[in-house]
Structure formats: C-alpha cells, structure tokens
Amino acid sequence: MRRIRVIPAxxxxxxxxxxxxxxxxxxxxxxxxxxxxxxNEKEVDEIxxxxxxxxxxxxxxxxxxxxxxxxxAFMPMAYGGGITSIEQxxxxxxxxxxxxxxxxxxxxxxxxVTEAARLFGSQSVMVSIDVKKHFLKGPRVxxxxxxxxxxxxxxxxxxxxxxxxxxxxxxNNVDRDGTYSGYDTRxxxxxxQSVRIPVIAIGGASAVDDFxxxxxxxxxxxxxxxxxxxQRPHNAVLISxxxxxxxKRKLYALR
Amino acid sequence: xxxxxxxYGVGNLSSIKNMLKKIGVDSIISNKTDDLINADKLILxxxxxxxxxxQHLHESGLMDPLNDKVLQxxxxxxxICLGVQLLTQSSEEGKEKGLGWIKGRTVAFDKPKLDGxxxxxxxxxIDIKGFENSxxxxxxYDEPRFYFVHSYHLQLDxxxxxxxxxxxxxxxxxxxxHENILGVQFHPEKSHKYGMKLLENFVxxx
Numbered sequence: 008m009r010r011i012r013v014i015p016a017x018x019x020x021x022x023x024x025x026x027x028x029x030x031x032x033x034x035x036x037x038x039x040x041x042x043x044x045x046x047n048e049k050e051v052d053e054i055x056x057x058x059x060x061x062x063x064x065x066x067x068x069x070x071x072x073x074x075x076x077x078x079x080a081f082m083p084m085a086y087g088g089g090i091t092s093i094e095q096x097x098x099x100x101x102x103x104x105x106x107x108x109x110x111x112x113x114x115x116x117x118x119x120v121t122e123a124a125r126l127f128g129s130q131s132v133m134v135s136i137d138v139k140k141h142f143l144k145g146p147r148v149x150x151x152x153x154x155x156x157x158x159x160x161x162x163x164x165x166x167x168x169x170x171x172x173x174x175x176x177x178x179n180n181v182d183r184d185g186t187y188s189g190y191d192t193r194x195x196x197x198x199x200q201s202v203r204i205p206v207i208a209i210g211g212a213s214a215v216d217d218f219x220x221x222x223x224x225x226x227x228x229x230x231x232x233x234x235x236x237x238q239r240p241h242n243a244v245l246i247s248x249x250x251x252x253x254x255k256r257k258l259y260a261l262r
Numbered sequence: 263x264x265x266x267x268x269x270y271g272v273g274n275l276s277s278i279k280n281m282l283k284k285i286g287v288d289s290i291i292s293n294k295t296d297d298l299i300n301a302d303k304l305i306l307x308x309x310x311x312x313x314x315x316x317q318h319l320h321e322s323g324l325m326d327p328l329n330d331k332v333l334q335x336x337x338x339x340x341x342i343c344l345g346v347q348l349l350t351q352s353s354e355e356g357k358e359k360g361l362g363w364i365k366g367r368t369v370a371f372d373k374p375k376l377d378g379x380x381x382x383x384x385x386x387x388i389d390i391k392g393f394e395n396s397x398x399x400x401x402x403y404d405e406p407r408f409y410f411v412h413s414y415h416l417q418l419d420x421x422x423x424x425x426x427x428x429x430x431x432x433x434x435x436x437x438x439x440h441e442n443i444l445g446v447q448f449h450p451e452k453s454h455k456y457g458m459k460l461l462e463n464f465v466x467x468x
Contacts, residue, residue, distance in 0.1 A: 009379065010387045010407070050454045052387055053409075078280045083409055083452045100309065103276045105411065105452065128310045130383035130411045174383050205381045227381050262379075 008259045012052040012228035013218060013249065015235040016209060017042060019058040019088070022072065026232050027059075028185035030137075030153040036236045036244055043079045049248040053083045055108065055177065055230055057135075059152055061089025062111050070098050077103030085133055091116070096123050100131070108133045108177060111150040114157050114164075117171040124172030129204075134168040135177035136161060138194055146194060153181040161194060162201045169202045176206045177230065183211030185233045190221040199225025213239075215249050215257050222261055265289040265465065266301035270322040273309035273344065277451040278461075285462050295327050303465065304328075304337055306445075308344030312368065312414070313356030315344050332363065336442045338468035346438060346445030347414060355414050363443050366418035376431035383413040384430050388448070393426035396439055397467040398446075398460055406456040408448035410436075415447060442468065 017039060018025050024042055025033040036042070039056070046054060056076060061068055067089040077084050086099055087108025096107050112119050113134045123132045138161045141147045148159040157164070165176055178198055180191035190208045199206045205227035212218065212231035221229050238245035249258075265282065267275050267289055275291045282289045289305075290297055298304070308315050319325055331337045341349050350360045353368035360368070371382050387407045393399045399406070416435040418424055425437030425446065437446040444464065450457030 008389065010389070012386050047454070074276070078276065080277075081281060081284070081452065081454050081457070083411070083449070100274050101276065103274060103280065105274060105277075105309075105449075126310065126314065128383075128413070130385060130413060131309060175385065203381065204383075205385060225378075227379075228386070 011222055011258050014053045014055055014228060014230040015046060015051055016055040016230045016232045019056060020060055026185060026236055030181050030184055039076050040079050042246060043076055045246045047081050051082055051248050054080060055085045058088030068095055068099060070102055074102035087135055093122055106131045106133050108135050110135045113168060114150055120168060120171040120173055129172050129174035132173050133175040133177055134173040135179060136164060137179045137181050139181040162197050165198045165202050169204050173204060175204055178206050178208055180210040186211055187213035189217045192220050192224045195221050195226050196224040215253055218258050219261060263302045264300055265303045266297045267291045267305045267307060269293040270318045270324060272315050272318050273307045275307055278305060278307055281451040281458060281461060285458050287465050293322050298324055298327050298331060304339040306339055306341040306345035310344060311355060312347060312353035313358045315348055316358040338442045340464050341445030343449055346447055349438060349443060349445050350416060353414060364423055364438050364440055365420055366416060368414045369417045370414050380431040385411050388428045390426055390428055396425055398463050400463050402459055403455055408453040408456060410448045412447060
C-alpha cells in the first residue's frame, strides 16, 4: 500500500482563516488554532498554512502567530507567505514549521531557494506555482495572489525551481480554486513528467476521486481547501477529512 | 527526570517540546553543557545537511560532553531524523565524520532501484511493522504510521542494531536501538498519537 499525502491548505487572512474562489471572494472559515485542533483529531497527513496578506502587505511572516498555530499541530506543517530571507526561514523552522513555501520570492530571487536548500535541505523547501490561463499565451505562472503575470510557462518554471533546489512543487490552478471542478490534470501531467521532485496538486478538488485523478497523472500528493472546510451544497463551514477506509480503498490502492 | 533536547542550531526543536508537553513531560531545549550533563535523557534532533549538523555540533562545544554522557554514563539518547544519521560513521551527503557510535553509514536512496512513484526526497507516511521487540513500541496503537522527510537513509553493519525496517521502493532501516543509543529516521513529533506513544515509551522505559 502506497500512502499518498492528503493536505488541507489553510489560508490566513487578518488573523482568521478564509477560503477563496479563484483567489477572490473570501469567506470566513474560523479560528486557525481551532481548525488545527480538529485536523489533529482527524489525523491529517500534513497542513499547508498560507498567509495571503504577508507578501502583499510586505510585513513578512507573523512569527508569533505562526508559532502559536504550529504549537498545536502534531502533523507536519508548511508555511508560506511573505518569506524573503534566510533569517525568516530559520525563525520559522525554530518555531515549529517543517517546510517553507516560496512563491513570489522564488520568482524574484531563485537564489533564496538555492540557499535555503543548501542550509536546510531541499526537503524543507516547497515552491508554490500559481498557474492561470493568459488569454493569448496559455497557462502562465502568476504571483501576488494571481494578479501578476511573471511570463513563465509552468513547465519551464518548475524545471528552473527543481534546478534551484526546491524539494517539492505545490501546483495550483487559480482558475479552479474553490470551484469543485476537479484538478487541472493536464497541467499536473505536464509538470510532473518534467521534474523528478514531488508535485502536489491543488485547486478544484471536491472528492477523493479527484485525488485519484491527479495521482494517476503523476501528482505525488494532493492538497485542497474548500473540500476540507465547507459542506456542500451551501458551503456551510464544516471541517472534514476523508476516512482511512475511503483513502485505502481508493487513493492508496492506486499503483 | 530531566529531559534535554539538544539545541545545536539545527532543526525544529519546539515541535518536540510541544509534543512532550502534550503527554505531560517537561523538557528543556538547551545548548548549555550543564543541561546536557545533568540530563537523565537526551534527544538529538536535527533537520538539514549532514555536514552542517556535525559542524554545528562541534561549534556548540557539546561534542565532548555528549560523547562522555552517552558512551561512559550510558544516558539514553534518541536521535531524530538527521539526529539519527549523525549517530553513524559517515554520510554520502557530506564529507564530515559522524559521531560513529553505531557501525554503519548513512547513504543516499538508490535511485535506480526506485520507480517513478518513489520520488526523492521521500516525504510522507509509512506504515511500520515488525518492531515488536523494542520497548519503544510498547502498547502502540493499531496500524502505526510515521512521517518521513529524507533523501538519505541508514545502512547499519550490525542487523542487531536495526530498530525496524520499512519499505519505500525497497526495504531500509528506519531506526537504531543499541543499548542506550536509539534513533528514528521519521519524525515522532509530527506523527500524531503514534509519535506521542513512541516518545512516551522513550521517557518511560529507557
């Protein structure tokens, strides 16, 4: 049986958790510590915590807040948002974070990826790639919460990040975020085929079957937001996670 | 009982302290020789590059007291992740000599033996079986699984030193148990109730 990581992605905004649709239309989900406690009980594989304001507001990681959240997490926790220096990364690791997620900094300063990998090991450096369809040029890598087109094609950028020292790629399709329309399996396939490091699919999941589709196209792990914090059809807040039975029967049964 | 988590500037120490606190065990995170000498139990954590770890251990000035404590006084020590790799004689990751308390080396995953589903670094959970002989797993919950993050693994000379093995593409040693010297490649502090039980057992039975 091959266990495949299933990762709730939690978005921090003004001290609370929110969930977006296509990186917009924020809906309040609840208190982050409370959410992490529930995810502990559900024995989730890993958590990705992303502060969606830290980069835009240029205030960097809120170490105190992150430490408080991480102190309740008995599973691995990755953090992203506003990271621009090795000092910040060191601070995050010291305060209970296992992995950092670099997004804008990876585009602007790939040397940070390299230096972080050299000092802390590539396994602790995740690069998140937000892909959006440009109306003329096709899929492109965006930063600033999906607002700025970097001009990079996803595959080329993923390869560059692997070379720079990234240990994992969190591959997001912004157009599918919060839509429950399933992952962008074509994108996943293209990127996963072109790098040797693990690719984590995110953006659009609504069920374990979506996880399976992503893994069949080469994803090494899967992440989701809405699926774990909302109950459909009315998107009432309800934290959930697939049962071990369902994961074993479907996801872990994949070859 | 004094449990000291050795702070040599490498890795995620507060996670270990947090989990110990959760199971009602006080611990100190310290880089002071006195805290090491006074400890009843030691945890050697670590994340990152082998050479970086060894160099920091040297720079911290803790190398001699640590050797004395573990080899002469036989104080129980649990290495975690890089911490267990440092217990071996060397690593393919770097040039520095390891602590060498355990005969064997730390080697890179043999990539040609892995199929496309087994990416490196290995990051994820593995079900662990076959450790019934170790007190570390006393009263363990059903279907224990642990979280791994690594690109290198142990290769021990003496099978008796192997705590347990697991499979990621092929079987490899996931830990060490040799008298008072213990270590695990995975992260108990990030492995939910399974890790809690393991840490509890380390405190209780060693």
